Structure formats: structure tokens, C-alpha cells
Amino acid sequence: MLVLKNKDTSSLLRSEKKSLSRFLTLYATMVVLLITLLSLFYYQGKEKLMLFDQRAMLTKYAYIQTKRLKVLHHYFDERTEYPRDPRFKSAIYDLEYKKIFSLLSKEKIHFDEEVYIAGDTIHLVKALDEFYLGAKYLVIEIPNDGAWRGEGWKNIIGYGFLALLFFMIFGLYLAKMFLKPMRDSIVLLDRFIKDTTHELNTPLSAILANIEMMDTEMMGEKNKSKLARIAIAAKTVSVLYKDLTFLTLEQDRKNHDENIALKELILDRAEYFSVLVQSKQLDFSLDLGNANMMADRRKLTRVIDNLISNAIKYNKRGGTLGITLRQGMLLIWDTGIGIKKENIPFIFDRYIRFNESEGGFGVGLSIVKQILDEYHVLVEVKSSEEEGTSMVLRW
Amino acid sequence: MVKHGIIAVLIVSSLFSENIYERSCVGCHKELPTSLQEMFKRYLLVYSGEQNVKSALKHYLKHPLKEISVMDDLFIENYGIKDKTTLSDSDIDEALDSYWEKYKVFGKLK
Numbered sequence: 306m307l308v309l310k311n312k313d314t315s316s317l318l319r320s321e322k323k324s325l326s327r328f329l330t331l332y333a334t335m336v337v338l339l340i341t342l343l344s345l346f347y348y349q350g351k352e353k354l355m356l357f358d359q360r361a362m363l364t365k366y367a368y369i370q371t372k373r374l375k376v377l378h379h380y381f382d383e384r385t386e387y388p389r390d391p392r393f394k395s396a397i398y399d400l401e402y403k404k405i406f407s408l409l410s411k412e413k414i415h416f417d418e419e420v421y422i423a424g425d426t427i428h429l430v431k432a433l434d435e436f437y438l439g440a441k442y443l444v445i446e447i448p449n450d451g452a453w454r455g456e457g458w459k460n461i462i463g464y465g466f467l468a469l470l471f472f473m474i475f476g477l478y479l480a481k482m483f484l485k486p487m488r489d490s491i492v493l494l495d496r497f498i499k500d501t502t503h504e505l506n507t508p509l510s511a512i513l514a515n516i517e518m519m520d521t522e523m524m525g526e527k528n529k530s531k532l533a534r535i536a537i538a539a540k541t542v543s544v545l546y547k548d549l550t551f552l553t554l555e556q557d558r559k560n561h562d563e564n565i566a567l568k569e570l571i572l573d574r575a576e577y578f579s580v581l582v583q584s585k586q587l588d589f590s591l592d593l594g595n596a597n598m599m600a601d602r603r604k605l606t607r608v609i610d611n612l613i614s615n616a617i618k619y620n621k622r623g624g625t626l627g628i629t630l631r632q633g634m635l636l637i638w639d640t641g642i643g644i645k646k647e648n649i650p651f652i653f654d655r656y657i658r659f660n661e662s663e664g665g666f667g668v669g670l671s672i673v674k675q676i677l678d679e680y681h682v683l684v685e686v687k688s689s690e691e692e693g694t695s696m697v698l699r700w
Numbered sequence: 701m702v703k704h705g706i707i708a709v710l711i712v713s714s715l716f717s718e719n720i721y722e723r724s725c726v727g728c729h730k731e732l733p734t735s736l737q738e739m740f741k742r743y744l745l746v747y748s749g750e751q752n753v754k755s756a757l758k759h760y761l762k763h764p765l766k767e768i769s770v771m772d773d774l775f776i777e778n779y780g781i782k783d784k785t786t787l788s789d790s791d792i793d794e795a796l797d798s799y800w801e802k803y804k805v806f807g808k809l810k
Contacts, residue, residue, distance in 0.1 A: 378741065387809045400748035406809040438805045439744035439753070 336472040344461045351457040363429035378437035397440035502549045560601040590627040611669040638695035644688040721798035740803040742770040761785040
């Protein structure tokens with residue numbers, strides 16, 4: 306048995322939203338990935354450009370230091386003071402990468418790179434042609450002020466945000482374009498139902514009025530049962546008609562909320578459906594306490610009609626239909642065919658029908674859910690296949 | 701007699717206290733105008749690292765050739781190239797270790 310507790314409005318729009326959110330999530334991930342990648346390339350490019358700019362100056366410093374090393378080599382070891390310069394720091398390493406002398410603040414040297422960033426400094430590694438003092442490598446270090454980095458980040462954030470914004474707007478446009486065929490088909494179906502509903506009104510009213518007016522006392526038993534069947538058919542169509550009218554024409558009408566005595570309303574609707582109940586030889590089990598609810602009578606009638614109508618439609622011949630009413634709780638249950646476990650989450654979706662043996666458009670429970678959500682009524686669905694279904698409303 | 705004995709002991713002990721570098725290299729190089737330090741600097745200039753310098757020196761001591769000498773032509777014209785060493789490999793290594801320790805740049809710069 307599965308219980309559905311769902312306060313969200315379930316309609317076809319939900320699947321539309323789901324498709325939209327899936328597409329947008331995938332799209333946004335791709336866009337963010339693309340922008341990150343571009344930002345990375347931009348950052349690396351900016352870094353290379355800065356190093357290229359610094360390289361000329363570093364090479365000049367290396368040239369100056371090499372000349373000084375040459376002199377020191379010549380006078381070594383009468384002179385042993387390593388040449389210093391306020392503009393840069395330097396170090397010398399031998400062929401085997403052993404440090405001969407160093408004034409550097411960052412001692413980790415990348416001998417395979419010519420110019421690189423080492424923390425807050427920039428290093429130039431110069432391979433000497435003549436190994437003064439045995440030095441094969443001369444490393445020049447200057448401070449890295451990081452101004453280029455600040456500017457780079459500013460550009461990445463600024464342009465990245467603009468690109469993200471542009472791509473997201475474009476993505477929304479794309480998503481709407483992809484969803485248009487689905488939306489069009491829904492609009493078409495809505496329009497068809499709206500047009501059809503108009504045409505149903507007059508003949509249906511005429512049939513129901515004439516059934517009421519017919520003098521059954523003069524009829525034979527055979528004709529009486531025929532009339533009862535006509536009445537059942539007409540009332541079934543009438544429920545469908547009212548649903549469709551509600552869905553297409555009246556749902557935006559202003560509510561006329563009033564304090565409704567639910568017991569009277571349910572008795573009235575049970576009476577209305579009594580012909581259908583009898584025709585299916587159902588046992589009607591009513592246990593009605595006193596309960597009130599502030600709601601629009603027309604809307605609440607749609608809820609009760611649909612729940613009772615479903616409990617009759619999907620019941621087994623000779624089964625039981627029960628209604629229990631207490632303050633804050635209404636239970637409508639049946640001993641019918643039940644609903645498959647995997648279908649329960651979708652029963653309130655519009656145009657969804659799981660049993661083709663019965664007629665209908667699949668709009669009834671969608672209307673029920675829409676109205677219940679409007680009045681903040683919680684609905685629980687409990688169902689087991691071949692055992693029955695119960696709907697519990699709590700407010 | 702005692703005095704002579706002491707002098708003999710001192711001479712022998714001073715001979716044995718000198719390492720192979722002092723005994724086999726310094727003596728001959730004293731006669732040359734270019735010091736052993738100058739030659740060391742020439743090796744550094746060409747070969748850089750410790751192992752490289754030692755290998756080059758060892759090779760030159762074993763196979764002295766005008767073409768692979770680090771000295772300039774004028775020096776070679778005047779003094780020629782040295783004779784092939786008679787030292788064993790281990791003695792050469794020991795002498796070179798001493799030579800390297802004496803003139804290396806490591807730890808001398810300020």
C-alpha cells in the first residue's frame with residue numbers, strides 16, 4: 306500500500322516544469338563549464354603576457370649579474386662577496402642543480418622553465434654559456450605585484466557574469482522553443498474541450514429536465530428500468546460536463562466562500578448518485594458526523610462529486626462505497642480495482658487515466674487537487690490493487 | 701745520536717702525514733706559473749659541477765691530450781702537457797677529493 310501526501314499542484318504543467326528544469330540544469334552546467342574553461346584560458350593567457358613583459362627586464366638583470374659573476378670568478382678567492390643588486394635577488398646553481406649561493410626568498414627552482422611565477426615572486430632561470438664559479442644556472446628573482454591578477458579576476462567575473470546571463474536568457478528561449486509543441490498540443494486540447502462543452506449544455510439540460518418531469522407511475526417496470534439507465538447515463542455525462550465547464554470556463558470565477566455543513570452536502574450528493582450506486586449493486590456505507598468547512602459550495606461539490614463518482618466507477622459490482630465524515634476529516638473509500646503502486650504519484654495529473662475501461666477525459670482528480678490546494682486541504686491516497694482505494698481529506 | 705733519530709722520525713712522519721694530493725700534485729705544480737687554484741677555476745668554468753669536474757680531471761690525468769686541456773695554447777707551447785699519471789684509480793680519486801675540497805666555491809661566498 307502506498308500513501309501519497311502531496312501538497313504541490315499536480316497538473317501537466319508539472320511535467321513541463323520538470324522538462325524545463327532538467328534541460329536548464331544540463332544547459333547551465335555546460336555553460337558554467339564552458340565559461341570556467343574560457344576563464345582558465347584567459348587567466349593563463351594573461352599570465353603568459355605578463356611573464357613575457359617581465360622577461361625582457363629579467364634578461365637584462367641576468368646579463369648584468371653574469372658580468373659581475375665573471376669579475377668575481379676572476380678574482381676568486383681574493384674576493385668572496387657575492388654581487389648584490391637592490392632591483393633583484395639572484396642565485397647560482399651548478400650543472401648538478403646544487404646551490405652554490407642564493408639570496409632568493411623562494412628556494413624552489415623550476416630548472417625546466419625559463420620564466421615562471423613562484424608565489425609572490427617571478428623567477429627567470431638563465432643557463433650560462435660559461436660557468437663562472439662553476440655556475441651553470443643563474444636565477445633572477447623579482448617581486449610579483451599581482452596587479453595583473455586583480456585586473457584578470459575583475460574581467461573574468463565581469464565578463465563571465467555577462468556571458469552567463471546571456472547564455473541563460475538564450476537557454477530559456479531555447480527551452481521555450483523546445484517545449485512549444487507540447488504546450489501547443491495542450492492548448493489545442495483545452496480549446497477542443499471548451500468548444501465541445503458549449504455544445505453539450507443545451508441537450509444535457511433538456512434530457513435531465515425531461516427525465517425529472519416524466520410520470521413514472523404510468524410506466525411499466527421495463528420502461529422504468531430503461532428510464533433509470535437513461536438517468537444514469539445522463540448524470541454521468543452531467544458530472545463530466547460540470548468538470549469540463551469548471552476546467553475551461555469557471556475556474557477563474559471569483560469564489561463565494563461560505564460555511565458549508567458537509568453532512569447535508571454529502572447526503573445531497575449521495576442521493577444524486579444513488580441511481581448509479583443501485584445500478585452497480587453497491588453497498589453504501591455512510592458514517593457522517595457534523596463537520597463544517599469554509600469554501601465555495603460549487604467547488605466543494607465538484608470535489609465530492611468526483612471522489613464519489615470515481616469510487617462508483619472503479620468499484621466492483623456488489624462492492625462497498627463508504628463515506629466517513631468527522632470535523633477536519635473526510636474519508637471516501639471503495640472496494641474497487643485499486644491503483645497500481647507506481648501510478649499513485651500521477652493520479653492528480655491532468656489528462657492522466659490509468660483505466661481505459663471507464664470513460665472520461667482524466668480531468669476529475671486534477672480538478673479535485675486544484676481545489677483542495679486552493680483551500681489548503683491535505684489529501685492522502687491509500688490504495689491496493691484489487692482491494693480498493695481510500696481518499697482522506699484533512700483540513 | 702738521539703737528536704738525529706728525532707729528526708729522522710719527524711721527516712718520516714711528515715712524509716706520511718701529507719695526503720696523496722700534496723705528495724703527488726703540489727710538488728710538480730709549484731714549478732708552473734699557473735697555480736693549482738687557477739687551473740681549478742678553469743675546470744669550473746668549463747665543467748661546472750663536482751662530479752663533472754672530477755671526471756674531467758681524472759680523464760685528463762689518465763689520458764693527457766693537448767686537445768682536451770683547459771689551458772691556453774701559449775701555456776701548452778711553453779710547458780707542454782703533463783705525463784700520463786702513474787697513480788691508481790683510488791689514489792687519483794683521493795687526490796681529486798682533496799683538490800676539490802681545497803678549492804671548491806661552495807660555502808666560501810658571502
